[in-house]
Amino acid sequence: xxxxLHDRDSGTSAARPHDRHxxxxxxxxxxxxxxxxxxxLSRVMHTVAAHGPLSRAAVASRIGLTRAAxxxxxDELIRSxxxxxxxxxRPGRVGRPGSALAVSARGPVGVGAEVGVDHLAVCAVDLRxxxxxxxxxxxxxxxxxxxxxxxxxxxxxRRVCAExxxxxxxxxGLAVAVPGLVARDTHSVVRAPNLGWHDIDxxxxxxxxxxxxxxxxxxxxxxxxxxxxxxTPEDFLHVSAEIGIGAALVIDGRLLRGxxxxxxxxxxxxxxxxxxxxxxxxxxxxxxxAGEKAVLRAAGLxxxxxxVALLAERAAAGDKAVRRALGGAxxxxxxxxxxxxxxxxxxxxxLGGALSRLAPWLLPxxxxxxxxxxxxxxxxxxxxxxxxxxxxxxxxxxxxxxxxDDPAGVGAAG
Amino acid sequence: xxxxLHDRDSGTSAARPHDRHxxxxxxxxxxxxxxxxxxxLSRVMHTVAAHGPLSRAAVASRIGLTRAAxxxxxDELIRSxxxxxxxxxRPGRVGRPGSALAVSARGPVGVGAEVGVDHLAVCAVDLRxxxxxxxxxxxxxxxxxxxxxxxxxxxxxRRVCAExxxxxxxxxGLAVAVPGLVARDTHSVVRAPNLGWHDIDxxxxxxxxxxxxxxxxxxxxxxxxxxxxxxTPEDFLHVSAEIGIGAALVIDGRLLRGxxxxxxxxxxxxxxxxxxxxxxxxxxxxxxxAGEKAVLRAAGLxxxxxxVALLAERAAAGDKAVRRALGGAxxxxxxxxxxxxxxxxxxxxxLGGALSRLAPWLLPxxxxxxxxxxxxxxxxxxxxxxxxxxxxxxxxxxxxxxxxDDPAGVGAAG
Numbered sequence: 001x002x003x004x005l006h007d008r009d010s011g012t013s014a015a016r017p018h019d020r021h022x023x024x025x026x027x028x029x030x031x032x033x034x035x036x037x038x039x040x041l042s043r044v045m046h047t048v049a050a051h052g053p054l055s056r057a058a059v060a061s062r063i064g065l066t067r068a069a070x071x072x073x074x075d076e077l078i079r080s081x082x083x084x085x086x087x088x089x090r091p092g093r094v095g096r097p098g099s100a101l102a103v104s105a106r107g108p109v110g111v112g113a114e115v116g117v118d119h120l121a122v123c124a125v126d127l128r129x130x131x132x133x134x135x136x137x138x139x140x141x142x143x144x145x146x147x148x149x150x151x152x153x154x155x156x157x158r159r160v161c162a163e164x165x166x167x168x169x170x171x172x173g174l175a176v177a178v179p180g181l182v183a184r185d186t187h188s189v190v191r192a193p194n195l196g197w198h199d200i201d202x203x204x205x206x207x208x209x210x211x212x213x214x215x216x217x218x219x220x221x222x223x224x225x226x227x228x229x230x231x232t233p234e235d236f237l238h239v240s241a242e243i244g245i246g247a248a249l250v251i252d253g254r255l256l257r258g259x260x261x262x263x264x265x266x267x268x269x270x271x272x273x274x275x276x277x278x279x280x281x282x283x284x285x286x287x288x289x290a291g292e293k294a295v296l297r298a299a300g301l302x303x304x305x306x307x308v309a310l311l312a313e314r315a316a317a318g319d320k321a322v323r324r325a326l327g328g329a330x331x332x333x334x335x336x337x338x339x340x341x342x343x344x345x346x347x348x349x350x351l352g353g354a355l356s357r358l359a360p361w362l363l364p365x366x367x368x369x370x371x372x373x374x375x376x377x378x379x380x381x382x383x384x385x386x387x388x389x390x391x392x393x394x395x396x397x398x399x400x401x402x403x404x405d406d407p408a409g410v411g412a413a414g
Numbered sequence: 415x416x417x418x419l420h421d422r423d424s425g426t427s428a429a430r431p432h433d434r435h436x437x438x439x440x441x442x443x444x445x446x447x448x449x450x451x452x453x454x455l456s457r458v459m460h461t462v463a464a465h466g467p468l469s470r471a472a473v474a475s476r477i478g479l480t481r482a483a484x485x486x487x488x489d490e491l492i493r494s495x496x497x498x499x500x501x502x503x504r505p506g507r508v509g510r511p512g513s514a515l516a517v518s519a520r521g522p523v524g525v526g527a528e529v530g531v532d533h534l535a536v537c538a539v540d541l542r543x544x545x546x547x548x549x550x551x552x553x554x555x556x557x558x559x560x561x562x563x564x565x566x567x568x569x570x571x572r573r574v575c576a577e578x579x580x581x582x583x584x585x586x587g588l589a590v591a592v593p594g595l596v597a598r599d600t601h602s603v604v605r606a607p608n609l610g611w612h613d614i615d616x617x618x619x620x621x622x623x624x625x626x627x628x629x630x631x632x633x634x635x636x637x638x639x640x641x642x643x644x645x646t647p648e649d650f651l652h653v654s655a656e657i658g659i660g661a662a663l664v665i666d667g668r669l670l671r672g673x674x675x676x677x678x679x680x681x682x683x684x685x686x687x688x689x690x691x692x693x694x695x696x697x698x699x700x701x702x703x704a705g706e707k708a709v710l711r712a713a714g715l716x717x718x719x720x721x722v723a724l725l726a727e728r729a730a731a732g733d734k735a736v737r738r739a740l741g742g743a744x745x746x747x748x749x750x751x752x753x754x755x756x757x758x759x760x761x762x763x764x765l766g767g768a769l770s771r772l773a774p775w776l777l778p779x780x781x782x783x784x785x786x787x788x789x790x791x792x793x794x795x796x797x798x799x800x801x802x803x804x805x806x807x808x809x810x811x812x813x814x815x816x817x818x819d820d821p822a823g824v825g826a827a828g
Contacts, residue, residue: 032478032479036450064446065446235673247757249757249758251665251670256665256670256758257759258758258759258760259647259649259759259760259761260759261759262759263757263758263759264757264759265756265757265759266756266757268752268756268788269752269753269756269757270685270749270752270753270787271684271687272686272687273685273686273749280787280788280789281786281787281788281789282752282786282787282788282789283787335684335687336753338682338683338684338696339683339684339750339753339754339757340753340757342679342680342682342683343661343663343677343678343679343680343683343753343754343757343758344663344670344672344677344757345671345672345673345674345675345676345677345678345679346672346673347673372695372696373684373694373695373696373697374682374694374695374696375694375695375696
């Protein structure tokens with residue numbers, strides 16, 4: 001069995017899963033033999049996870065270390081039950097047959113959870129990136145006090161952990177995606193307007209034995225896109241919507257979190273500065289034109305459950321009012337994206353969440369506006385294939401990847 | 415004498431001076447003994463540069479290595495003429511007196527150059543951050559072909575280098591700040607509308623013996639603010655103006671460059687989307703309200719030389735039209751900054767260049783707009799103390815800091 005990776009009360013370790021996606025988490029450690037060993041353990045894990053099964057010699061050649069050095073690292077990772085030796089490679093090759101290495105199918109799993117406005121979800125992902133357990137519960141959380149919501153979430157987390165343990169897996173930590181602002185390096189939801197939550201510390205409500213991370217759903221959605229998206233570049237702006245509109249900027253494979261953890265408040269870019277008042281304090285914010293409420297109003301529809309599906313259905317059926325409403329939202333998105341692209345020069349813009357389901361009717365006006373206003377400076381707009389699964393998967397993978405980033409944490413504690 | 419650090423034709427090394435400001439340039443090298451040695455050499459140099467004179471023991475304690483390890487590194491840096499031993503420390507302390515180390519006053523200098531619309535400037539900065547030579551030439555460059563401009567710049571560079579060499583210094587590289595877009599990791603100005611330049615490779619026009627970097631003036635201005643500004647945080651948005659308006663985002667002490675090197679086109683954030691056409695292809699861009707031309711027009715003044723001084727003078731004298739024009743520019747800046755702050759959550763906004771001279775009349779409306787629209791989410795606006803010197807100093811310091819970031823480059827070549 002492996003032990004938890006990080007202490008819950010370490011702000012740094014809580015922040016780490018989101019900061020990087022490759023084995024460089026030790027770059028700020030004092031540069032000692034010990035720091036070098038930890039980084040090299042991480043390189044071995046990431047290499048086998050991404051390209052395995054691989055022989056020791058193949059790992060050595062990929063990461064530029066000697067085979068002897070790699071063998072020492074591999075032995076340590078096998079002892080920690082993070083790598084498995086699959087037995088001799090296919091015979092008939094020159095030299096002594098190497099034994100292929102693979103990431104263990106037992107060992108640590110990352111547990112991800114999502115508090116949605118309409119649902120709760122929890123899943124467990126192993127170090128190979130496979131989902132090993134998953135539950136979803138439809139429940140209207142808007143306006144409910146946090147305590148019962150988090151009690152239900154904790155019960156789902158315990159159910160998924162029990163299922164994982166019965167398969168020989170060991171939950172390494174819990175990451176929770178919430179639809180609101182989370183103060184950087186804390187477990188506190190500062191503001192989640194669509195839940196009606198203010199200044200809620202999730203820590204006391206969740207299983208204490210699991211190291212905890214809490215973050216905005218848009219951030220986890222962008223990380224899922226980075227790690228799991230087909231051909232996603234390492235530099236992109238991820239724009240997603242459920243009820244509100246959020247964004248996350250990934251640069252060189254790292255998430256830009258902002259000083260307070262509030263970066264990505266894309267829904268509050270001013271679009272028409274004298275436009276309608278917004279609860280944020282501004283006027284004419286993007287959300288006033290492209291948020292779910294604004295689009296439903298423009299389409300003449302009532303608020304209610306799963307309105308995105310209704311909008312998509314009506315638009316597909318040719319409903320003129322719905323198409324006009326989505327076209328208007330696309331124009332507003334295009335103007336706001338012009339500002340973001342001029343400021344940030346991302347390689348691509350990826351539309352996720354509800355925006356991916358409505359993309360066919362948003363994209364024409366969005367792209368017209370963006371291309372016209374940026375003088376054709378290339379920035380493609382693509383649509384995420386993860387749909388609404390992004391935040392949950394991003395949360396679970398962030399914990400699993402933190403193990404790959406610092407496998408020595410497991411070995412030292414085990 | 416020391417030798418040049420990097421080959422001119424290495425795209426990576428050309429980009430390096432701007433990417434980081436502390437000794438982590440080796441973080442992507444294979445993690446070998448050699449890579450570790452280079453990073454530790456850099457740590458010693460940065461520590462002595464920032465806190466020296468220091469004894470070997472004090473360096474060891476600051477960077478978390480043993481005194482023996484530090485001594486080996488220090489001996490190598492003394493042999494490369496990057497560090498000096500100042501003789502025994504003050505006596506009367508326990509143990510054998512240590513010898514204080516300081517960054518050498520000879521050795522490498524970084525050469526910075528600036529192509530302005532109204533001037534050319536070149537300076538040399540040593541590893542201690544002191545300016546050792548400097549020339550400025552007033553000359554109207556608007557609409558001049560690049561060749562004669564760059565010929566004059568090259569002559570100024572040679573003059574500064576000769577002066578540096580006669581003081582026992584060795585120019586380690588040249589960084590040139592230009593008022594335009596520079597393609598990332600190249601020496602090519604893609605577009606400099608206020609000079610009238612398109613697709614100009616500066617490389618062939620400048621002294622071939624100096625490794626060259628070329629970048630946008632707003633980027634170098636932001637780096638100068640990071641390295642030299644009083645109390646500047648490691649995360650800030652630097653907004654500056656000369657003729658156009660540019661911005662640069664610094665995150666964790668690193669510049670966000672953008673995929674193509676075009677990040678920071680803040681002047682082309684849409685403010686009023688149906689506003690006047692902009693040469694960029696957009697409508698209602700910030701520059702149409704807060705650029706020099708727009709402000710002069712709104713103030714009823716003609717274009718001409720040093721209009722910023724004229725605007726400041728008239729505003730100080732109470733000229734109502736000028737104050738109204740600057741107030742309007744402040745409002746537009748505040749709306750555009752609202753978008754940037756919502757998207758990026760910087761710790762601070764710093765106004766540089768011409769904006770710093772006009773700040774007293776821009777700030778009231780700018781801050782009112784920003785605070786009103788962001789619901790009081792804290793993001794202070796400060797004014798740079800570097801004024802129009804930022805880009806030139808940022809360029810020169812970027813070369814000097816690249817030596818601190820990889821002192822092994824000097825030792826290996828020397």
